Amino acid sequence: xxxxxxxxxxxxxxxxxxxxxxxxxxxxxxxxxxxxxxxxxxxxxxxxxxxxxxxxxxxxxxxxxxxxxxxxxxxxxxxxxxxxxxxxxxxxxxxxxxxxxxxxxxxxxxxxxxxxxxxxxxxxxxxxxxxxxxxxxxxxxxxxxxxxxxxxxxxxxxxxxxxxxxxxxxxxxxxxxxxxxxxxxxxxxxxxxxxxxxxxxxxxxxxxxxxxxxxxxxxxxxxxxxxxxxxxxxxxxxxxxxxxxxxxxxxxxxxxxxxxxxxxxxxxxxxxxxxxxxxxxxxxxxxxxxxxxxxxxxxxxxxxxxxxxxxxxxxxxxxxxxxxxxxxxxxxxxxxxxxxxxxxxxxxxx
Numbered sequence: 404x405x406x407x408x409x410x411x412x413x414x415x416x417x418x419x420x421x422x423x424x425x426x427x428x429x430x431x432x433x434x435x436x437x438x439x440x441x442x443x444x445x446x447x448x449x450x451x452x453x454x455x456x457x458x459x460x461x462x463x464x465x466x467x468x469x470x471x472x473x474x475x476x477x478x479x480x481x482x483x484x485x486x487x488x489x490x491x492x493x494x495x496x497x498x499x500x501x502x503x504x505x506x507x508x509x510x511x512x513x514x515x516x517x518x519x520x521x522x523x524x525x526x527x528x529x530x531x532x533x534x535x536x537x538x539x540x541x542x543x544x545x546x547x548x549x550x551x552x553x554x555x556x557x558x559x560x561x562x563x564x565x566x567x568x569x570x571x572x573x574x575x576x577x578x579x580x581x582x583x584x585x586x587x588x589x590x591x592x593x594x595x596x597x598x599x600x601x602x603x604x605x606x607x608x609x610x611x612x613x614x615x616x617x618x619x620x621x622x623x624x625x626x627x628x629x630x631x632x633x634x635x636x637x638x639x640x641x642x643x644x645x646x647x648x649x650x651x652x653x654x655x656x657x658x659x660x661x662x663x664x665x666x667x668x669x670x671x672x673x674x675x676x677x678x679x680x681x682x683x684x685x686x687x688x689x690x691x692x693x694x695x696x697x698x699x700x701x702x703x704x705x706x707x708x709x710x711x712x713x714x715x716x717x718x719x720x721x722x723x724x725x726x727x728x729x730x731x732x733x734x735x736x737x738x739x740x741x742x743x744x745x746x747x748x749x750x751x752x753x
Contacts, residue, residue, distance in 0.1 A: 405471050405694040407431030410450070412470030412492075415477030416443030418735040418745065419670050422678070423476060424449045426686035432694065437466045444736040445476065457481045467492060474648060474693050478503045478668050479550055494596075494647040494693040499668035502644070506548050506665070507577040513663050516643065518636045520663045521655075526569075526576035536566045539580045549574045557613065582662050584655035588626045589673040590633045591651045593688040593698060594641045601688070601701045602637075603681055605630050606710070608653075608673050614743060615672045618710040620680070620703060629654070629661040640666065649674070649689040676710035676750045677701075679731045705753045718746030729753065 416438030433450035446452035455462035651671035683699025
């Protein structure tokens with residue numbers, strides 16, 4: 404167990420790191436943020452900040468020497484530099500990052516564990532793209548294998564002809580068939596160092612333009628019917644990865660059961676509601692897990708809850724947001740409210 408006053412290293416400087424640092428401070432820990440950017444909303448609420456490239460091995464070693472445990476708020480941290488750090492310091496381990504960073508490998512991994520992703524195919528430089536698209540079926544989504552998030556790095560394929568002459572980047576692509584689904588939901592779990600696992604309630608999630616816009620409880624009945632199967636897969640993933648911390652798997656609820664979408668080896672946007680809506684938030688339990696503390700109760704404190712992301716300039720109308728006395732407003736401190744950028748969120752419980 405890490406004693407209060409110990410330092411938690413956070414790889415990544417965004418809003419997830421900011422909320423981890425706030426939860427850590429409540430438990431008496433200091434946080435040291437490492438990120439390439441000069442300005443970091445996580446660093447604003449942390450004890451220390453290192454701004455350096457992911458590949459700066461000297462800066463990484465100095466950062467690690469100042470920390471007692473290191474975690475991530477961003478799953479696209481390059482794995483190779485992390486291999487130079489003591490493996491025991493990293494929670495979760497780099498194997499979770501390796502799985503989540505490549506969409507094709509991630510789907511193969513889930514299949515091996517008995518999960519069911521949407522139909523998919525790897526698109527490489529020597530691939531007959533039209534034939535692969537035809538085999539998987541149209542319409543579908545073409546995605547970069549690496550670095551995409553919030554709808555970035557992907558585009559819709561309506562017909563086989565749309566794939567003609569497609570330029571394949573060095574990082575390659577994956578093509579996924581569209582899934583007919585009733586709703587989207589995520590399974591958010593926390594796993595302690597001793598293997599104890601707890602889950603939060605699964606919300607119904609809605610995305611606009613590839614960006615999570617809205618979460619709500621209670622979720623439709625179909626989610627309740629499928630959540631145990633989805634949780635069983637999450638447990639298997641976490642067990643095999645010897646995972647420590649919060650892990651999220653996203654699913655489509657379909658007439659044929661839950662279809663896996665993607666995993667995130669970190670705290671997740673669809674769990675922001677847990678700050679006010681659960682006995683113990685995902686952020687506090689992530690800190691508890693990586694520091695070797697007992698896990699907190701993940702029960703919801705109300706049967707009804709909604710969480711809305713504030714995206715772009717809409718986040719700036721603070722008076723409007725707080726005109727509802729039940730609104731819990733979280734602004735992330737980002738200076739530029741550009742289109743498609745997550746600036747904050749609002750949670751309403753009850």
